[in-house]
Amino acid sequence: MFELPAYIQSCLDASRHVRSATLFFKTWPFERFVQTGRVAYVSNGPNKGKLVAIVDVIDQNRVLVDGPAAKVPRGQMSLSNLHLTKFRLKFPFTGSTRVVRKAWEAGKIEKKWKETVWAQKVAAKEKRAALSDYDRFKLRKAKRVRNALRTEAFYRLKKVAKKSKAKKATKE
Secondary structure, rough: OOOOOOOHHHHHHHHHHHHHHHHHHHOOOOOOOOOOEEEEEEOOOOOOOEEEEEEEOOOOOEEEEEEEEEEEEEEEHHHHHEEEEEEEOOOOOOOHHHHHHHHHHHHOOOHHHHHHHHHHHHHHHHHHHOOOHHHHHHHHHHHHHHHHHHHHHHHHHHHHHHHHHHHHHHHH
16 A cells, blocks of 8 residues: 655545545656656757757756767757657766766667657658658559458448348348
């Protein structure tokens, strides 16, 4: 069972809502905090689409980042240009680039990132954006053929289901 500090427990004992209060303290509204070692995805700027590690928090709007694997130089970045990921590295506060690189490689961040649904969606979006006019035409034609086959199969199954339903109705 989750143990609360004594000063909180004394307040809860006086309350009729002990159960809901303990549930409140068990769950936190956020799991991804802006903290040293947090891996973030750059959403805007010259390093868009790259992963960086937060090395230090400058203030409530800016952080010091370093991206050794993606060749992102150490520098400040606005939090509005970052999306926090679920990954976190263990390295000392304001660790050097060498320390960050070692932690990055030890944590196998690149491999873990490529396995996430988020990274796969980003890759699919980039692939679609890189299509030429002719590739988009071929894709449109292929989708048309696929949808025709799907529709034909649906109506075939619908017809079979309708016949079997009619047979059951006549037997009864």
